[in-house]
Amino acid sequence: MTATIAQPEVGRARLRKEDARLVTGRTRWTENITLPGMLHLAILRSPYAHARITSVNTAPALDRPNVIAAFSGADVAETQGVLACAWPVTEDMVAPTYTPLAVTEVRHVGEPVAVVVARDRASAVDALEAIEVDYEPLPVVLGLEEALAEGSPLVHSDKGTNKCYTWIFDSAEAGTGGNAVQAEADAEVVIKRRYVQQRLIPSSMEPRSVIVDPSGGEWTMYSATQIPHIVRFLLSATTGTPEHKIRVIAPDVGGGFGGKIGVTPEEWIAFTAANRVGRPVKYTESRAESMVSAHHGRDVIQDITLSARRDGTLTGVSVKLIANMGAYLGVVGPGVPLLGAFMYNAIYKVPAYRFECTGVFTNTTKTDAYRGAGRPEATYAIERAMDELAAELGLDPVEIRRRNWITHEEFPFTTVCGLVYDSGNYEAATEKALSLLGYDDLRAEQAARRASNDPVQLGIGVSTYTEMCGLAPSRILGALRYGAGGWESATIRVLATGKVEVITGTTPHGQGHVTAWSQIVADQLGVPFDDISVLYGDTRVANKGMDTYGSRSLAVGGIALVNACEKVRDKAKVVAAHMLECSADDLEFTDGAFRVRGNPEAAKTLADVALAVFTAHNLPDGIEPQLDSEATFDPSTFSFPHGTHLCATEVDTETGQVKIRRYVCVDDVGKVINPLIVEGQVHGGVAQGIAQALFEDAVYDESGNLITGSFAEYLLPSAADLPTLEADRTETPATTHPLGAKGVGEAGTIAATPAVVNAIVDALRPRGVHDVMMPCTPERVWRAAQDGSGRGSS
């Protein structure tokens, strides 16, 4: 018998198994893969934001050296398939046809027009210059309100409108709460604000890359994607290729943040090209291509109204959004605002709520999920507005939240949206954060700087948040008209030597599932951590899965994993009882082994059982000689992590420069599997949230050219631009998850942006400032500090 495992693996700060290859360069990025006979693809892209394609001549490219094929959208119009939107949020949503290569019209700069397939990448790129395209420029529309105005140029002239959809939730109509319009009419205090979520570019460090191998009547696609299972399904559905003939592999994937949950023109074009030349074809985007072609995020105008009593109690919230879809619909693009729709009430007891969102087409790159997807927008608007309400009433920002939040005794709590928050303790997280920051001391310093009219003012930003994690109950997704389910799958294979292979339907790309899943399975099966392998990201190995996004992998996939382990234990128990010559009812699974109750020395580990099953010499009657199991789990509800983030900024009123002096966050993500990984997720999320507040902005010129088309203009922060992050936790287990876990991937991003902007506004509020537009550039902050007009411009 092997040694028992005394200490549970879950909760330990295990170093990651993933790292061994990553720190030594033994990596399998898609771009690292070379297949026999492989050719290279280059894509000619539209220089116009909107134009009719009057002619494309690819013939001259064929005369260039090493060129195997060149073709345009018109050449493959019948076979290239379409890019489907999986989330038609309303029955009457306008869904234009979206082809991988443009055929008759281009609608954003960077849209693919023609391709070259060549022996090497440089030859393919060189030959692009030989392709002749005639464009007839068409009117361009970029602004959201401009696009909705009467007489606006149309992105899709055949649709007769730039409006994609309007989606409404009203708690009075839904029967989940009161009437928000009435609440506003009756309110003692009304706060109305407009916030603008600028356009962001997800910017995973690995550019997207795809290889399609069409050999032998089967198609293998390697893709730097978060969603191999969804890609496989949609490739089959939109090209008519039988699903069982398609294998999609997501090898090492270098970050995603939502940016790799697309079904992309480039994947479909590589598929078409591979079929035309009958050989494997690889395409890897340049960063410039990534910036104009991979989907963008956010880009929403938010009008929010808070209704309240003079004591600060909220009586209603209403929200009206205009969301930029871009020129086409991403796979879940229209649904992104809906993921935030039920979060504007946040952690507060809001009696009445109304939400309305209108999606709009413009001549820009399409938008879709970016880390947080809808929830950062919601949290930003409500947390900014709560500060405004506090200021209006002369209350401390913490106090206004205390007066409205759900207290820990009130869980489970049914919100105005009808969601049931299972657990939480907002008081505990906030108290811990305030104490870590030294809130009162900083308020005293702030008062002193104000009194002395110090050119460097201090601001303290408060952001409390919750999010719905764990996408998602399939029934709810169905009710929201999403085209797929939200379940997740796990398989356990027990090998003869007692080692275990875990197959997960999640598709990690930096989240550390191999390590965390090993910890869970180690406890569940009594198998040493090092004896477990985790396989994923290949539809031939992990044939079922809904992939990784929306902080769902642990919250949903983790339950499938636990359930699969339970099935293994149930099977093994019967065999163990047979081996120990006792009844299965006399066995309990403790300390990593099946033990006879009252006689713990009589025990069999999973390894003992596995060998017995492998030899199969002496199994109980009717028992199959295998212990493998599979489980698919569909959640009945979401999970609701929460936390309190505090940011102290120094604002140089002479230059507008903002320096984050302290950043403290206390997150409650429920039971933690691996504190190291959780902390890393929070750090990274906070960094992206800070970057939205201060740096990142995708900007178009009036012709629709992306002028922030490289990292020289689209500013990602370096280590020198970010503060030391002080991350701590409280732990309130989820009651809806067997492990008590809630999800952590998006938490930091959701919380950080309003924390930073609240701090900047807080620093300048005595000067009459009530807002600074994001990103809070030095010029905007300086202007706000000068004229107190608030919004800043430029």
Added chain:
Amino acid sequence: MARVSVTVDGTRYVDEVEPRTLLVHYLRDQIGKVGTVVGCDTGNCGACTVLMSGPDHVARSVKSCSVLAIQADGCAVTTVEGLADSDGTLHPVQRAFHEQHALQCGFCTPGMIMATVDLLRENPHPTEAEIREGISGNLCRCTGYQNIVRAVQQAANGGAAPSAAHSAPVESASAESASVESAARPVAHSPAVTS
């Protein structure tokens, strides 16, 4: 085509290259050193960082997407694949990145590790501000840099973890305790080369 003679991770290569071939493409496509990656077109991200010897034979960090392969003629280049000992023992910087959870997706990691090796060559005991400035030519989208800073500190401390009040206590993935050695040790391969 032009002839280039370059020593990469201790092995000498002689090749014909197009003059326009970037060093990173030469490393990846011609000699199979795919551990070094390309993250951008403009020299911003630093994912392609390698060490390259200069006229004084000192190996310094460069962005291999902003160097022509032909410019490396006669030079010694060290990539992330040449850092660990031949028996697989990790370089102290690699080990520190692992132990401080300084990577998530791992795409920036080769460049970040090489930039760190170079920083500690010149400044073996940097302050936190010097670390942040010293790796500012390398972008990471996953970690928020906090644990990268800790990893650099650990490597600078000769393998000892930095004190950090809010850092979770860490447990090693395997039982053996790795030997502690200084991160300032030179990379495995001699930078001096004759062509």
Added chain:
Amino acid sequence: MAGGPGWFWKGFVMIPVAFDYVRPSTVEDAVAAVAAGGDEAKILAGGQSLLPVLRLRLAAPALLVDLGGVGSLRGARFDSGALVIGAMTTHAEVASSALVRAEAPLVATAAAHVGDRQVRHLGTLGGSLAHADPAGDLPAVAVALDADMVLAGPSGRRTVAARDFFTDIFTTALGPAEVLVEVRFPRMSGWTGGYEKFHRTLQAWALVGVAAAVRKENGSIAEARVAFTNMGPTPVRASSVEAALVGAADLGAVKAAAAHAGEGTSPPTDISGSAEYRRHLAGVLTARAVASAAGF
């Protein structure tokens, strides 16, 4: 409105157009190679600006003349009372050179602000100056310190004052077959200086940079040199600020003088900031740079 094609549309591809390459080992051979290449030739110094430009296909020279093999262009020395820095001396070498730090600390400080470590290991002083990027840090320093540029051409060498060298955005007084070989900084003993660079992130180009040097006598400023980065198509020498600084003995006087910073400038308006904001910043940063240099 109808859209026009973006300037960068060829830049999606990331691989330079093919070119020939030579690596001369003497200045004479370099000049000859550049002369032979004519309009189709470009000089490769450290490549940290040129290679991204080539990758984005914003330029497509037929010939690159790599100065990396010209050993005589590297290093710093004294010559006739001037600090002479070879054009191919890297930013890292300039920043860490004991000679430069002692004799022209402002040059060393500004060189340490260029790009990042990797860029400074390859990028060169001469390359930065000849590139003449309005947002580059070193041109303003050269102008502030009245440096002289030594150019080699087919008919020999000539010297051009820094203030005449930068003629327009990305444009210099270099003739078609001329090579910048060295930069001469007049010896300035008794001066102190600093470079204030204001940018949104450490990697971002300077919104505004201020190079300032002062010489004090009896506690007040006797002489001042101030020049700006990115306040116009070429570096701007702030003559009226310099004049106003003479006699300044405290922070208030420095601030009053710095209020002239916007005069004679024509800063751009772009996504990083407006011209108005840049003028304002120039004043604030000038006051800070001068006050720090003067110890006020």
